[in-house]
Amino acid sequence: AQSVTQLDSQVPVFEEAPVELRCNYSSSVSVYLFWYVQYPNQGLQLLLKYLSGSTLVKGINGFEAEFNKSQTSFHLRKPSVHISDTAEYFCAVTYTGTASKLTFGTGTRLQVTL
Amino acid sequence: GAVVSQHPSRVICKSGTSVKIECRSLDFQATTMFWYRQFPKQSLMLMATSNEGSKATYEQGVEKDKFLINHASLTLSTLTVTSAHPEDSSFYICSARVGTETQYFGPGTRLLVL
Numbered sequence: 001a002q003s004v005t006q007l008d009s010q011v012p013v014f015e016e017a018p019v020e021l022r023c024n025y026s027s028s029v030s031v032y033l034f035w036y037v038q039y040p041n042q043g044l045q046l047l048l049k050y051l052s053g054s055t056l057v058k059g060i061n062g063f064e065a066e067f068n069k070s071q072t073s074f075h076l077r078k079p080s081v082h083i084s085d086t087a088e089y090f091c092a093v094t095y096t097g098t099a100s101k102l103t104f105g106t107g108t109r110l111q112v113t114l
Numbered sequence: 115g116a117v118v119s120q121h122p123s124r125v126i127c128k129s130g131t132s133v134k135i136e137c138r139s140l141d142f143q144a145t146t147m148f149w150y151r152q153f154p155k156q157s158l159m160l161m162a163t164s165n166e167g168s169k170a171t172y173e174q175g176v177e178k179d180k181f182l183i184n185h186a187s188l189t190l191s192t193l194t195v196t197s198a199h200p201e202d203s204s205f206y207i208c209s210a211r212v213g214t215e216t217q218y219f220g221p222g223t224r225l226l227v228l
Contacts, residue, residue: 032215042221044219046219090157100217102148104158106157
């Protein structure tokens, strides 16, 4: 079955420290990969996406992610976080042949403190 | 660009009544929209795929007679929760697809059924 795994349910980090949020997906021939951020009581905002081409993708708010096909991973990184980055982060994958349905991970709560 | 709105943002209703939630793509046309449900501190669960001019496709376990979806135009999809009960209380989020892969999400609707 197709699945997306976000191993860390919570990631506490100090402000200005780097952070990596991990995402692994079940192997497939072709996938599209997404990271979304959700602030409390709000919808999801697209951070970045990988459709094809360069495996290192840059998104909004200083985030970037790297697609690693051999490890079936798409980890999200930011070199220096800010208090305002505190939110829930969801990794999502579209598998070919699924009519562009998104399969979501369970989410990672990023908690940035001073 | 790619802005999706939802109305209302919050609704409280009595058990047994019906509630309609609107999802609009404000600056683009969307032939395909999606409806999700999100329980507290959980990921998004896809309820149905809404296609303009045709019947919605429901995910397994979602009652089509309870969650009526109408996608009457290229910018509007509606979800009607019929005869709502307290267990239908949840956060409902829609998304609209741009191109063939990317979904942009609305801000969500908080439904509370008393």
